[in-house]
Amino acid sequence: MPDRTGLARLAIHTTLILLAGFFLVPLLVVVLNALRSNSDIAHTGVIGLPRELTWSNFSRTWSSYCISEHCDGVQPYFWNSVRMAVPATAISTMLGALNGYSLALWRFRGDTIVFGIMTLGVFLPEQMRLVPWVIVLRDLGLFNTISGLVLIHTVQGISFTTLFCRNYYTSIPADLLKAARIDGAGFFRIFGRIVLPLSPPILIVTVIWQFTGIWNEYLYGVTFSAGEQQPITAALIALSARLSEAPQYGEQSAAVLLAAAPTLVVYLFGGRYFLRGLTAGAVK
Amino acid sequence: MTLRERWGRVLPHLVIWPPIVISCAYVLVFSAWTVWVSFTRSTLLPEYSWAGWRNYSTMLATRNWQIAYTNLFIYGVCFVVFTMAVGLLLAVLIDQRVRAENVYRAIFLYPLAVSFVVTGTVWGWLLNPTIGVQSLVRGLGWTSFRFDWLIDRDMAIYTIVIAGVWQASGFAMALLLAGLRSVDADLLKSAQIDGAGPVRMYLRVVFPTIGPIFIAVLVMLLQFAIKTYDLVVALTAGGPGLASTLPSVVVYDFMFQRGELAEGSAAAVMLLASLAIVLVPYGLYRRWQQRRAGSHA
Numbered sequence: 047m048p049d050r051t052g053l054a055r056l057a058i059h060t061t062l063i064l065l066a067g068f069f070l071v072p073l074l075v076v077v078l079n080a081l082r083s084n085s086d087i088a089h090t091g092v093i094g095l096p097r098e099l100t101w102s103n104f105s106r107t108w109s110s111y112c113i114s115e116h117c118d119g120v121q122p123y124f125w126n127s128v129r130m131a132v133p134a135t136a137i138s139t140m141l142g143a144l145n146g147y148s149l150a151l152w153r154f155r156g157d158t159i160v161f162g163i164m165t166l167g168v169f170l171p172e173q174m175r176l177v178p179w180v181i182v183l184r185d186l187g188l189f190n191t192i193s194g195l196v197l198i199h200t201v202q203g204i205s206f207t208t209l210f211c212r213n214y215y216t217s218i219p220a221d222l223l224k225a226a227r228i229d230g231a232g233f234f235r236i237f238g239r240i241v242l243p244l245s246p247p248i249l250i251v252t253v254i255w256q257f258t259g260i261w262n263e264y265l266y267g268v269t270f271s272a273g274e275q276q277p278i279t280a281a282l283i284a285l286s287a288r289l290s291e292a293p294q295y296g297e298q299s300a301a302v303l304l305a306a307a308p309t310l311v312v313y314l315f316g317g318r319y320f321l322r323g324l325t326a327g328a329v330k
Numbered sequence: 331m332t333l334r335e336r337w338g339r340v341l342p343h344l345v346i347w348p349p350i351v352i353s354c355a356y357v358l359v360f361s362a363w364t365v366w367v368s369f370t371r372s373t374l375l376p377e378y379s380w381a382g383w384r385n386y387s388t389m390l391a392t393r394n395w396q397i398a399y400t401n402l403f404i405y406g407v408c409f410v411v412f413t414m415a416v417g418l419l420l421a422v423l424i425d426q427r428v429r430a431e432n433v434y435r436a437i438f439l440y441p442l443a444v445s446f447v448v449t450g451t452v453w454g455w456l457l458n459p460t461i462g463v464q465s466l467v468r469g470l471g472w473t474s475f476r477f478d479w480l481i482d483r484d485m486a487i488y489t490i491v492i493a494g495v496w497q498a499s500g501f502a503m504a505l506l507l508a509g510l511r512s513v514d515a516d517l518l519k520s521a522q523i524d525g526a527g528p529v530r531m532y533l534r535v536v537f538p539t540i541g542p543i544f545i546a547v548l549v550m551l552l553q554f555a556i557k558t559y560d561l562v563v564a565l566t567a568g569g570p571g572l573a574s575t576l577p578s579v580v581v582y583d584f585m586f587q588r589g590e591l592a593e594g595s596a597a598a599v600m601l602l603a604s605l606a607i608v609l610v611p612y613g614l615y616r617r618w619q620q621r622r623a624g625s626h627a
């Protein structure tokens with residue numbers, strides 16, 4: 047319902063531009079500070095333009111900065127996050143697709159109950175699972191390992207991925223499957239020949255959401271890993287705690303930027319799918 | 331039946347069932363386990379001697395828990411109201427066929443791709459009086475300007491509201507905008523013929539038809555609010571003192587910092603109960619809605 051009077055248009059655009067400015071401030075502040083020297087920031091605060099560009103913040107933060115007595119920069123933690131998020135995303139998406147397929151298209155007795163329980167898993171707060179995970183990880187010998195975190199995020203992720211995939215696969219016409227079954231195709235052939243080729247849209251959504259969620263997760267990371275095994279979110283908190291004595295906002299901004307970069311890049315290139323996942327996850 | 335055929339029949343079951351069984355067991359067994367621990371005398375390690383409701387009554391009597399719940403109430407209400415308001419404003423503005431709609435959408439939604447840890451850290455700088463907004467405004471000449479909520483006991487919880495609204499408004503906008511766009515064009519046209527202006531059109535025609543989306547967004551936001559943890563840790567660490575602590579922070583504190591697993595678990599169960607207060611009525615409402623839709627069809 048466009049209102050075409052000039053004044054109203056002006057008001058709409060001004061408000062939008064002001065709000066966009068407000069939303070961009072934190073990003074701008076981090077980017078600019080990552081390029082400023084610490085003395086510059088100490089002088090004028092975190093909000094300001096760089097007096098001269100200091101590129102060295104990035105290299106120092108990446109490879110030689112000290113975080114709780116280890117002076118290898120954020121690099122090891124960044125790679126920890128990669129080694130955690132990539133396998134957990136891949137495995138949980140694969141299992142979610144298979145689960146979603148069997149729940150949506152190979153109905154069995156009690157399938158709605160099974161699906162209901164899995165959906166509950168999406169809403170269950172992480173705090174409800176911390177103590178059992180402590181015990182399970184200890185008994186499996188996976189405490190303070192990346193594999194332990196991969197296991198947690200995979201099991202946790204199956205709830206989400208099954209929900210996404212099952213809701214998507216229910217729209218595949220049952221006749222298509224019936225015809226394939228009459229032709230003698232079994233469970234895996236139908237999955238490989240019919241369902242999988244229809245899946246790229248939902249698989250992209252699932253991968254984006256899983257990756258973003260796992261990369262950004264903090265509570266499990268800080269509870270089940272320590273020191274050099276921590277993912278980058280936990281390292282960032284450790285970094286700020288240490289720095290509260292002698293703040294070095296230049297390096298810290300570079301660290302924040304490096305921690306945020308992977309999910310921001312995914313968002314930038316997959317924004318369309320990001321939105322689709324949002325509506326699929328929230329409204330269904 | 332040959333061995334091969336039999337194998338072909340068994341294999342799908344071997345593939346399907348383990349992940350399904352594991353994830354159902356995960357939800358049920360882990361929840362039951364935590365509930366159980368909350369009724370035991372566990373401290374540093376879980377042990378299974380019965381303690382009855384003692385952990386719950388101890389927890390409810392602690393100052394931490396009382397402050398955390400008061401804070402959750404303040405934060406929950408403010409966060410939901412402001413996020414909905416900003417989200418709705420953004421959705422309506424973008425709905426006016428503005429140029430570069432996609433750019434605006436991308437800008438308002440990007441905070442959602444960033445972790446709470448990052449959001450909390452950066453807002454922590456902006457709201458820090460010695461280096462953030464306060465020092466900027468003072469540097470411009472208004473030397474008596476004060477904006478020190480971050481270190482003010484009474485106001486610290488509102489800094490979490492600010493960061494939370496910044497992060498979640500785009501989410502509300504995206505869902506509400508999808509709702510606005512789904513309103514039947516004929517409905518709008520007939521309202522226009524009746525002479526309704528843009529304001530009345532939104533208030534009388536558009537908003538009532540997307541009522542269910544409002545409720546869905548509301549429930550999702552309440553759920554975010556109850557689960558909020560990382561944001562507080564990164565922004566205020568619950569401080570100053572306990573001023574901005576939330577139930578999720580108290581759970582972690584009791585479980586892993588004080589080594590009171592049973593009391594921490596009791597707190598976690600109460601957190602789950604708060605979530606159920608929001609989600610169960612919504613689930614029933616959805617079912618009622620679907621049944622009504624079914625009987626109309």
